[in-house]
Amino acid sequence: MRKNRIAWRGPLGKGAILCGAIFLFLGLWNSAAWPQAAPQDPAIERGHKQFQQSCGFCHGPDATGARGPDLVRSPLVAHDVKGDKIGEVIRLGRPDKGMPPMPLTDPQVLDIAAYLHARADEALRSARVPSEYPVEKLLTGDPEAGKTYFNGTGGCKSCHSPTGDLAAIAAKYSPIDLEARMLYPRGKRTIAIVTLPSGEQIKGPMVHADDFVIALRDDSGWYRSFSRDRVKVELQDPLAAHRELLDKLTQADVHNVFAYLESLK
Ligand code: HEC
Numbered sequence: 001m002r003k004n005r006i007a008w009r010g011p012l013g014k015g016a017i018l019c020g021a022i023f024l025f026l027g028l029w030n031s032a033a034w035p036q037a038a039p040q041d042p043a044i045e046r047g048h049k050q051f052q053q054s055c056g057f058c059h060g061p062d063a064t065g066a067r068g069p070d071l072v073r074s075p076l077v078a079h080d081v082k083g084d085k086i087g088e089v090i091r092l093g094r095p096d097k098g099m100p101p102m103p104l105t106d107p108q109v110l111d112i113a114a115y116l117h118a119r120a121d122e123a124l125r126s127a128r129v130p131s132e133y134p135v136e137k138l139l140t141g142d143p144e145a146g147k148t149y150f151n152g153t154g155g156c157k158s159c160h161s162p163t164g165d166l167a168a169i170a171a172k173y174s175p176i177d178l179e180a181r182m183l184y185p186r187g188k189r190t191i192a193i194v195t196l197p198s199g200e201q202i203k204g205p206m207v208h209a210d211d212f213v214i215a216l217r218d219d220s221g222w223y224r225s226f227s228r229d230r231v232k233v234e235l236q237d238p239l240a241a242h243r244e245l246l247d248k249l250t251q252a253d254v255h256n257v258f259a260y261l262e263s264l265k
């Protein structure tokens, strides 16, 4: 198995060139043609899906790079064996460089590695290697649409405010860092749901809690505090909600919201 892979990657021998020609003919490079390709390892299929979901936004849906580097021609990927190097990058991330650590399982890492190796092999055999990253394409979200989304269907407003916690956020972080933080937030501000004796509920990020007082920031950004003995308090894991929400975003939503956040300077 391993020998095989090394043979594939060796200097472009006759076999590789022939294969290149055949694959080129099949138009395999074109991802639209992917489903018609010869039956492939189901791990590659699974890895492809997982990749698009967890990594595509930064590395491009086909791994040729966007804000994150091209992984198809990455030396690290080329030297990886069954996820040993890729897995390490996924789990530890490179937080200072815009790559967040991600808690994927071993099988998920194996699938992603299988997918990336398949892409790398494919690229090696193909002459039509894209020469540019689609950065431009990814940076053209619509900030107005993002704002509408943020305040409306996106539901971001229930936890964030452009004049509160996210004020001038784009000035605070580099674009890559901001994106990583949006997709994989690091803070752990708990959400408090306070039920008043009247039955009215107030919900928002918890700002303070001790045995006597619970304080939160409400929808309109006001700081509100309550005596614990007069209200009922429920606390929620905020990052779970944030993650769930981001799962529902389409790529277009992500780009628009990101463009909007980038306008908060
Ligand atoms: C929020 C953006 C982001 C996400 C999401 C992300 N990455 Fe990255 N990744 C980056 C950036 C930026 C770098 C470059 C870091 C550096 O300069 O060392 C990187 C680097 C890498 C590298 C090292 C490449 C090399 O040649 O050194 C690998 C491998 C990698 N990412 C794999 C993945 C995988 C697999 C996923 C999904 C499970 C993923 N990344 C998700 C931004 C991201």
Ligand code: HEC
Binding pocket: 150, 154, 155, 156, 157, 158, 159, 160, 165, 169, 178, 181, 182, 185, 186, 187, 188, 189, 190, 191, 238, 239, 241, 242, 245, 246, 257, 261
């Ligand atoms: C249920 C609450 C909740 C919702 C809804 C939510 N987030 Fe978050 N978000 C958080 C929490 C908690 C953090 C972690 C940082 C913190 O504690 O303030 C966070 C972090 C972030 C960050 C990074 C801030 C920083 O300073 O690091 C960005 C950007 C962000 N969210 C954007 C969004 C966008 C855009 C939406 C809507 C699509 C959204 N969030 C919806 C709870 C939420």
